[in-house]
Amino acid sequence: MTSRPTSFTQCVFDVARQIPKGATLTYAQVAERAGRPHAYRAVGNILNKNYDPTIPCHRVVRSDGTPGGYNRGREQKVAILQQEQHLGKRDVVR
Template identity: 50%
Template sequence: MNNKKFKKKVHEVVKRIPPGVTFSYKEVAKRAGNRRACRAVGKILSNNKDTSIPCHRVIRADGSIGGYNEGMKEKIKKLRKEGAM
């Protein structure tokens, strides 16, 4: 089942995001296999505590920050520091 790979795929995709570039949950979900799994992506990332995954580079399709495990402020700070914003 690809379902089991979905979570892993999401982590892989997010880890592959280069600095200075922001991906939307939709894009990540699409690369993960299902563009409608945007909700699942957020849930997986929220459960994920691996700082190795730059989940702060994953924002909403509207450009909103959405949320962050460590705190939205840190997310914005990191994005600003990388020049993504």
Template identity: 35%
Template sequence: MTNFKQRVISCAKQIPRGRAASYGQVAAAAGNPRAARQVGGILRTLGPGSKVPWWRVINNQGYISIKGNWNADKNLQRELLAGEGIEVSDDFRVDMKKYRFIFN
């Protein structure tokens, strides 16, 4: 477990319920604003059962960019976000202006 990965996990856990953060935001909070892509990869490797609220991490455009067979999880993510009060459109889009979480 590299330091960076651990940091990303730590930052992701800081995202409170009902808020969402972009990969770039998490990467920046982890210390590498340019390593946004790795954040996604890291969250993916964590897999289910992890204590990390991966569903609160989305891209800066405000939508979920999961590809491949993750359609089911994509739908699940929408359910989770909706359960926290975050509105998700039919196109899986989230209003980041309203729900964006600012790291301290």
């Protein structure tokens, strides 16, 4: 396929989907896993337009630790993050 749906984009989604709950990766980390450690810019653009409800893209944050952006709203993103972290904590033990 000369014009595949950009495997990089697919990889980004795949990576995001593999992120365990409570874990937060930076755009740079996701880009690195996707095969383009320098495409952190593209990662943001891809997730921005191709947001999927099946993909926990809310686990992707900026290097500063700031949530960044979210199609649903940064509040929701932070809330989910805290919720998942909290849940993951009790899921590890207990």
